Amino acid sequence: MIIKLAKIISCSSEHPSYPASNLLQRNSKTSWRVAKPGEMLGTVIFELAESCCITGLDIGNYRSCVVIVSASTSSEPDVWTPVANHQFMTNDEAANGKFKDQVEIFTKKELNPDTVKMKFDRVKVTCMQSANLKELFGLTFITFKTEVVVDLGLDVFGRFKLKQPEEDNGRSPATDFKHKYLKMVVEKKTDYRGELISKIKETGMNNFVKRQEENREPAKRPLLEKLEAGKSEEVFGSKNKDDEKVGNERPVKRTPFGDVVPTTSSKENEMDEKDARKNGARNRNPRNGCSSPADNSSSKGNANKRKLDCSRCQDKSEYEVCENCGKLPESKQTKRPGNVVKKNGVRPEKAEKLFSKLFEGVSFSLSGYVHPQRDEIRRKALDMGARYVADPNTSNKKCTHLICAFKNTPKYQQLKGHSKIVTHSFIEDAYREKTRFPWRRYALDGKDKAEPESEEEITGSSSPPRETNVYEQDTDSDSYY
Secondary structure (H helix, E strand, C coil): EECCEEEEEEECCCCCCCHHHHHHHHCCCCCEEECCCCCCCCEHHHEEEEEEEEEEEEEEECCEEEEEEEEEEECCCCCCEEEEEEECCCHHHHHHHCCCCCEEEEEECCCCCCCCEEEEEEEEEEECCCCCCCCCEEEEEEEEEEECCCCCCCCECCCCECCCCCCCEEEEEEEEHHHHHHCCCCCCCCCCHHHHHHHHHHHHHHHHHHHCCCCCCCCCCCHHHHHHHHHHHHHHHCCCCCCECCCCEEEEECCCCCEECCHHHHHHHHHHHHHHHHHHHCCCECCCCECCCCHHHHHHHHHHHHHHHHHHHHHHCCCCCCCCCCCCCCCCCCCCCCCCCCCCCCCCCCCCEHHHHCCCCCCEECCCCCCHHHHHHHHHHHHHEEEECCCCCCCCCCEEEECCCCEEEEEHHHEECCCEEECCCCHHHHHCCCEEEHHHHHHHHHHHCCCCCCCEEEEECCCCCCCCCCCHHHCCCCCCC
16 A cells, blocks of 8 residues: 655755655656755655555656665654665766666565564655766655555454454454364374384284293204114114224224224324335335345345336336335436427527517518507517518518508408518517517417417527617508508
8 A cells, every 4th residue: 555645844955847746746757856966965854644664665766876765753753764775876877877767666575674563654765876966866756655454353264254252362263263273183193103113012022922931842853862872873874893993903983973083003003104114215225226235135136026027116106115016116207398309419599689680581561550550560670670661562572571450451462472471469579578489479360370380489689779760761651551
């Protein structure tokens, strides 16, 4: 509801053509402006038709930078309480002449919350503009609003007629109805988890008590009862007398479960037999198969005869005494890789060359590789003494090795059957290990790799670096084929 303005109490400045009384007419198209340019402040004080709360405000600005609205009462006219404060434009905009006649609407939320519930009968409006002193400023209109609460005296709530409140009850009919309705509604139970946990505990305890009260019979163990009664034969079966005796017809002690209990006497006998064997082996010459000088000649002949006729010595190890003849078997010479002798009687030795001449006599070409890997493979091969052929053929520019990335390249089809076709690992492994390996290990074709190797490994010793810079040499024009 719009608050009616009764009159203007005072005005600090007004233009003759635009007086402050224009603000009392809400439908007027005119405005209020200050008297002359150069003024920086203008104030208008209104008197309201009745004392009421200000809950809304509409301001139509005219070239003012800041508008401040405050209110007071007739009992305390000099105590002004701020209601609203708004900046419509900045000083820079006003100095540059960028004026905008804006309208700002203030609701109950935008106003000072402390003054919404207070009643006033006087309002003061202050307009300020100090940036541009050549312009007149003021307000186009201003409207004050308030909320009206109408009590129709109805005692109905929807289609229900409310009961009249009792004399001693100070609550309203709507509040009484609310309290009565809440008493009728039963509160819903929401603690289902607690009830479930308590129910589980109660059920578990009841089941435990029932199991304790039951008279359960102990489990029957017939085998254990027979063993305790001394009837082990019924459990493990009858035992043979031969199994119960070992060595010098001594009975074997067993556990109730049939396990043999070892005796100290058997262990001592075994130790005595081992010591006797060791002493006998020391008194004999193990390699010649002859007895010691203390033996007589007849024992020598018999021992040699037993040694020649003994076939068990062949199955024994070199350091185990034969039970038949009592001798150690003849030593067997094991063949070692270093003792292999060629037919001409010369032992083969691993060839050795300087690292810079490791690939001497090798001419190679590349196919299927691109830079920078192509240059890296080529550099390593040249460091080891190989010769590079840029455009090989089968007539005058022959190459012994073709370093190929994959099959069916143009060079692969051209040199197949004329050159040794290998992968780049042939160069890189030799460069890393300083050893020239047989080429068939790195053959690109599976058939060539399956054939036996016909080359020997050549070890490369340390050598001074090459004087020529391989990167300055011209490479072939084709970088892939």
